[in-house]
Amino acid sequence: MPAAAVLDVGLAGGAGVARRIRWGRGAALLLAALAMLPGCAALAPRPTGIDQRLAALPKDGLALHRPVSIRWNDHLVPWIEAESDADLAFALGLVHGHLRGAQVALLRMVARGRLSEIAGPLARDIDHALRILDFGRAAPKIERRWPPETRAFVERFAAGLNHAVLHGPRPREFGLLGLRPEPFTTADILAIGRLAGTDINWLSYFSLLAERGTPGFARRWGRMLEAGAGTAVPGGGEQAALGALLQGLSRSGSNAVAIAPSRSASGAAMLASDPHLGMSLPNLWMLAGMRSPSFHLVGLMVPGLPIIGLGRNRDVAWGGTNLRAASSDLFDVSRLPPEAFSETEVTIRQRLWFSATRRLRVTPQGPVVTDSPVVPGRPGEAIALRWAGQEPADEITALLRAARARSGAEFRDSFSGFAVSPQNMLWAARDGSIGRVTAAVLPARAGFPQEDPVLDARDPAATGPWQRLRDARDLPRLENPPEGVLASANENPTLWTKDPPPIGTFFSDGDRVARLRAMALAKPRLTPADLAAMQADTVAPKAAALAAGLLARLEALPGGAPDPALLAPLRGWDGDYAEASRAALVFELLLARLVPALEVESGSRGPETGWNFLTTFLLRDLDALPPARREAVLREAVAAVAPAAARYRNWGEVHRLRAAHWLVNLPVLGRLFVLGSYPVGGSRETPMKSGHGLVTGPHEVSFGSMARQVSDMADPDANWFTLFGGQDGWLGSAAFADQVPLWRERRGIRMPLRPATVAAEFPRVTVLRP
Structure with a gap:
């Protein structure tokens, strides 16, 4: 080859x-x-x-x-x-x-x-x-x-x-x-906005279509539902390319914290928000x-869009996290009559080559995605995608109104027309109120399919929910909680509201939101510096629990744990992925050897490397093995880890953050666009998110906390922002x-509102x- x-x-x-x-x-x-x-x-x-x-x-x-x-x-x-x-x-x-x-x-x-x-x-x-x-x-x-x-x-x-x-x-x-x-046309601007609102569930759905009905599919789908997370698209190729493209450009992560005056050192409400996206x-x-x-406001804007996504005016500060809601459904349209399909042909111009033509088909339940070879389905089956982003909702008007809000209530009510991407919007107001609103447009479902993610387009019970759409007026909200703290990190809504309507099936693990709440409640009074420290926190509580579980199983082996010196850093580890952490390095190297072995042993199909899968299944799958096989898997993993653990001292040596223009990936020329590479702390589900896969050695963070905001409503000038990179x-x-130095040193750029301060700075x- x-x-x-x-x-x-x-x-x-x-x-x-x-x-x-x-x-x-x-x-x-x-x-x-x-x-x-x-x-x-x-x-x-x-x-x-x-x-x-x-x-x-x-x-x-x-x-x-x-x-x-x-x-x-x-x-x-x-x-x-x-x-x-x-x-x-x-x-x-x-x-x-x-x-x-x-x-x-x-x-x-x-x-x-x-x-x-x-x-x-x-x-x-x-x-x-x-x-x-x-x-x-x-x-x-x-x-x-x-x-x-x-x-x-x-x-x-x-x-x-x-x-x-x-x-x-x-x-x-x-x-x-x-x-x-x-x-550019106004339609181009709307298309860019809807691109940023991509439903991240697509990536999991598309990876499953060709496998439906095959041996092992029901088990894999069941594990996904239990873990509450989709799996990555396996391997490379165009499907993985499409998935990475959409994930990198959509607002698919983030943390946000709102603090009531009762817990604020200034006596006013505060807000901190840090979105998670690609790091180039x-x-x-x-x-x-x-x-x-x-x-009259300051904040963060997506290039090409005329709205402030995260920011602060004189009366309200706001941020948000992706709700991870299922704003889409897949429908089998194979048995619809021919007149249900409208068909067009498009021309795709190709650089250095001839133009190509391709067919597009649209049904009442959305476009037929399996007409593309990038989204392969089963032979003879046509699958359509119904997405809230195909509805004439209006995110621009919603955010323009939010930017002019003079109270938390006005801010909350701005989102009745907001559809994608579904967001947990948190706010802190000058009047002392704090709150969160579910900003989304979702079908009025009774529940989600448990056997198969694809619905029958001929079934009124499946298509009916799309005839009555819920929005922010019908979805959960929370204001002024007694403890004075609101935190969000892409978590399951059941963690903060009782009996929410069906919103989604795949959410963040909950580690980040638990850690954010613990830090916010640990002090009687918080300062903006405390909020900035929370954004830079590198602790994953469930990593500590998982490491302790692995260590206990290793120590229970006949003769005790193999290579005690190698495993010693895991004893008492608190889950901190600090740059200097030896325990984080050993733990991740161990996971990288165990997960592939357990995929084979458990019969799972595809890479179950997400944090939800690790915290849900890793120890359970180990315990399900026959004792002799479990012992062999554990001993082999420790033996395989030893060479890499001897080669590297700590987490920061292998966990690297590269500052580079996206042209770094051009063939031959890409190396010209690298500005630097730095050790960095954090992991998949730490508040300072720095995403990665299985770790066998040096790697680069591809996704994580790439912008920060902290605002104190006591002072119109008390707003600090930082970008990973530059303006x-x-x-x-x-x-x-x-x-980049500001981001690494946890410093911010002040964005004031008072005219005199603006003139000076x-x-x-x-x-x-x-």
Whole structure:
């Protein structure tokens, strides 16, 4: 077989995004050589200072009504002051296009299924799957239903974005990727928003379709339901690439904590939030402050979207975590009559190759996903996907209203039209109230299938729930709990509310939320520094329990535990994945040897490497083995761990955080885009999440805590934010990765609301004139 190279066609979603379409080395070298001709500036970008980047902001021919002032700090974070909401929206779009133009263009390529225009035939089948999913499907209905103020704001944002894209300097990545500037529509913006709202359950569902009805399927599905988690897509290939792409770009993780005044040192409510996404650069968030007649707030924005996802105005601070709700259902549409299908043909343009045509079919229960080879089903079976993101709900209006909220109640009520991705939204208000609202649109189900994830499209009991949709008004909420603490970390709703309606089946393990609550309740009064420390915490309580269980079984072997010196760090380990931890290293090396052996022994199908599976089944599967076999598995695991444990001293030596542009995954050229590699603490389910798989040696974190926010409602200026990376997406910019040291040192950038503080801490001024 020819040697393989790897092309990553992903974006800012991490080193694993759209991971790894394999192709021949000759093709990789040819594409690399062709890309170098127009892309040399990207390969060796000249250092560009903050003042140079500000000078390059396009300022001529601006469609403004009045002058707009943009103040900048030393990290190239903008604070925009405008006399009208329309001019604010235009300036925001201009800033997004200038700082993150390449990133926004690539987000659109994914949302529109146009990756083949970058990667050629390598991405053709992925594009076909993306066209079937059709993230822009609901855009026409949404636009028709927009309130006038939303329409005006989004149109003006798009106008500013287009001015930067069409009249500003061309991003250096464009030459490498064969891209040209092209204007954005409001429908493009909606498609990017729905891409960010991807249902993370798809990845598990799609991996199962071809196996339904095969020996062992019922057992595997039962284990998934019991663990409360899906399994990873096995192996590589295009299905894994699609899964990694969607997971890296969707808001699939996060922590959030709200603290009542009774537990706050300042006597005011506080909020901390840290989203979890892919860890490559540029970050999938950017920082901004803004003031206009209707808006006065600071926070984090997704590039290309005109809304603050996490932030704070004078009266309310908010953050959120992915609800992990099942906002989709799969339907077998094989037996529907032919007239139930509408069919179209799309053209997929391919870089350096001929265009291809593909078929798209849509039924009343959604598009037929198994028409794509990336989502294979059983022979002769057609499976459709019904998703809340295909409904004309309106996340932009919801978040624009939330940004203007003057109380917790107003903030809560803003989410009646919010659909995807389903969120636990936590808030802390200046009046002292704290709360959480379930922001989602979900079918009014009576329950979930226990035998098979695919429903019958002919069954009214299966399709009926989609005729009556629940939203934030009908879903659980909680306000002002007696203990004064609210915490969320993608947990099962049953952990915080009694008898919730059917929301989902796959949730986070609960380790993070338990740890966050324990830390929040451990002190009578908390400060912003305490909240920042919680975000950097590296303890997984269930890791300590699992390690103790393994150690007990090893010590119970005839003659005692093998290699006592190797296992000694596990005795009394508290589950702390600190960089210097020897116990974390030994524990993870041991898991990596036990899990594959137990998969074979337990009859499980596919990689059950998620934390839910480990905490639910690892010890149980060990105990189910015949004693002789259990002894052999344990002894073999310890013997296999010994060489690696002798080679490395601690967790940080093998657990690495790489700062790199997403172009790091280009063949041949990728090494040019690595900025540094650092030891890092944390693990899969620590509050400072730093995701990884099974560990046999050095590896890189691909997913985790990549942005942070802390706000104290006692002071309008008491807001701190940090990005892993930097604010600017321009290759070579001084602000491309300048926040990495802040992130590593647990420091934040203050984002004030008082005009005098803004003037003092954002000293550079750009005046935009009509």
